[in-house]
């Protein structure tokens with residue numbers, strides 16, 4: 001099929017050309033004296049993405065699911081109790097993983113479309129006077145329903161209960177795209193994967209552990225080998241890994257971090273908010289509803305859009321893919337067929353989103369959903385125009401390296417409007 005595939009699933013996300021090129025290289029000796037420069041730099045710079053100074057990042061050749069496992073097995077023992085709200089397929093799967101490791105999970109079932117219930121968490125922890133609960137597991141951004149939870153409020157609830165449980169956060173579809181503050185929110189284990197906000201192919205599970213989490217490791221009896229923080233720490237201290245790391249992904253991560261830092265993390269978050277607001281304006285213009293029940297739950301990285309009764313969201317996804325080469329995310333488990341998802345995270349801009357919105361409304365019309373063609377595109381376009389940043393200056397040709405310093409042109413600094421007018425005149 002000619003033209004680009006429009007990849008709008010909430011992970012894997014579009015990999016920028018810069019990152020593809022950075023990964024396109026010959027393999028090298030991961031035990032060479034040159035290697036630690038790469039590994040140590042990554043481990044140092046990842047801290048900024050987690051917003052931590054005290055935390056220690058770990059890079060596993062795995063995925064987000066491996067990150068879930070690493071966080072639990074390095075800090076807990078079989079039979080330990082953990083508290084976990086469940087409000088979508090990802091919180092469900094993490095709970096399942098914990099149970100299969102022999103942990104006792106106190107599940108708080110929450111309607112899909114809402115997020116972490118902070119009052120319930122505070123009540124349960126306050127009642128746990130013996131401090132049997134060792135951890136609280138929160139999915140920051142529930143990718144299945146497009147719901148973001150208030151982590152600062154979860155931390156306040158834990159502090160109000162004066163409870164020492166560790167705070168485990170799945171940030172797989174938030175970190176690098178939605179504000180995340182490990183130190184400020186006293187998160188003990190933060191987890192992400194390479195293929196979402198970090199704009200890389202799948203294949204890395206990234207975990208950041210607080211000093212309290214690392215200390216908990218001394219008592220933790222869950223069996224662990226591949227994911228052992230101790231082995232990893234020892235090798236990482238000298239800039240190496242205990243086994244063969246994913247070399248291309250590490251070079252890709254180097255470039256991904258460079259891109260995030262060039263744009264500035266806060267600008268990255270603001271871009272995601274603005275792109276998401278445009279998608280939400282389109283959904284309103286279509287007369288449809290998000291799965292997220294209230295604006296406070298709205299996710300800036302994925303919108304889960306409910307189709308009207310009598311329609312199957314899987315048909316929208318199928319037509320979008322086969323006819324328009326547009327990949328939308330499916331409804332998972334309980335919401336299968338009821339919703340489709342537009343992922344809006346990673347390497348994206350306004351016009352890419354407008355293309356996805358156009359393809360979505362065409363596919364909806366094709367399956368018989370009554371939306372006005374162009375309505376969503378128009379609403380999003382108005383939002384993007386209305387919220388656009390001031391026009392960036394035109395690029396000015398850089399002087400060649402051996403050029404003599406140029407005399408200041410009359411009428412102001414080089415490149416200023418006054419100087420351009422003077423040059424023209």
Ligand SMILES: *Cc1c(COP(=O)(O)O)cnc(C)c1O
Pocket residue numbers: 011063064065066090139141142143170171172173193202
């Ligand atoms: C994608 C995702 C995962 C799973 O990650 P994998 O890389 O597929 O193992 C876990 N949690 C959330 C919130 C996700 O979005």
